[in-house]
Amino acid sequence: MPETSSTAPTIVWYRQDLRIGDHPALSDASARGPVVPVYILWDEEEGGWAPGSASRWWLHHSLKSLSADLADKGSPLVIRRGPALKTLLDLARQTGASGVVWNRRYEPAAIARDTAVKAALRREGLTAESHNGSLLFEPWEIKTGSGGPFKVFTPFWRACRAATEPPAPLKAPRTLTPPRQRPSSLRIEDLGLLPRIGWDKEFYEHWKPGEAGAARELSTFLKNVVDGYAVQRDVPAVRGTSRLSPHLHWGDIGPRQVWHAVLAASVNGGRAGAMGKGAETYLKELCWREFAYHVLYHQPRTVDVSLREEFEHVAWSKDRSALKRWQSGRTGYPIVDAGLRELWVTGWMHNRVRMIVGSFLTKDLLIPWRKGAEWFWDTLVDADLASNTFGWQWVAGCGADAAPYFRIFNPVLQSERFDPQGEYLRRWLPELARLGTPWIHRPWEAPPEVLRAAGVRLGEEYPLPMVDHAEARERTLEAFKVLKSAGR
């Protein structure tokens, strides 16, 4: 249609939605005419939470995938670097674009920046529209009876289920029309997202960033995993989870696509109408992600400060060498160390183990949750400000619907319960691989001849426990006593 090809192009500002399917902004723009897709890297506008090292690895590869897909469709991805507003205005001038569309972000710094960008673009005579591409429900759509935000998950979940079903995902545009003026672009390599030293070697064996990788991960999940999800998701030695978190963070796939795929698979596979237990549990987990965004949107200060502010008055430890030992997986508690090594090697940690290492950091070592959040931010490929903040505050006991402060995970019991054969421990702690159960869960209690036979010298190959859990627990309950009367 000559009409369409003569209209001015629309810029699609890509951020955490690196896909072409179910992409409301891309669909909107392509329906109007030519499309200029752009990704802009500019850490200074991220409010101190610019993507960490592992996230940058993911971003690099996800951009590669997106760029190839957009080129196939007909309008290559433009890569730029610079303040968002200035970069968008430059690009509009260079391509004759009449406006900019994007999918919303919900981090406090992003909201402030996007609001300012939208107003400024309109002042310049451009159109500016935002869409929901990253959530099932907008954080302001789900409300309590009196119109406020939720602070407890279960009623939030009920409200989600009672709300209008999230719309069916959008199809990717069949083709894209490029702008007449082909704008200049950096190469993805120019962004310097990949590490200089090769700590990312193993990442390639565990992950395939991008839209195709996400689709494959989802189909494996639906075929082999979701039915047993309710139980298996807690077993770190098996593939019992969806492994979609990094794809969801970067928007390789959208939550609506996941939601509807799970529903469809569950209805087809299960008995008439009744959703499988696994599917139900998984949809609930997807809504935990929504709840984290809900809380972040309504309580933006929580990225820095405990939601229950009296927790700021606990006598937290400043022991930097203890933090280092935790980070490097040398605490002497195998389940804790296995998790932190899995994180270091693969950029990801099993959810059950995240709770265990989180409890250990905040309640055995009494180190502030924020230190754990910062480490996760740098090392996780799925680092997400809403989920990371929420998860850490939950485990520390200071967040929304949090674990009570006296709930302190026992790393040995957890290990024995969720990794009974010690398979997960052996996978990540080769120095203990020859130690049998039950000793691998608590090597310091193993008889000397058992240790000798397994080739383990405690304090050499593997450290002795850095704290005694029972003592640490008492110390922490004591330190948390300030919470009792200090509240409110």
Place this chain on the structure above:
DNA sequence: TTTTGAGTTGTTCGA
């Protein structure tokens, strides 16, 4: 406005 029932993921202790 007041009341009421409920609240992701645990641990420990004593019967």
Place this chain on the structure above:
DNA sequence: GTCGAACAACTCAAA
């Protein structure tokens, strides 16, 4: 070994 209670009140959400 198994079971229930205590842990600590408090806040939330809805009636």
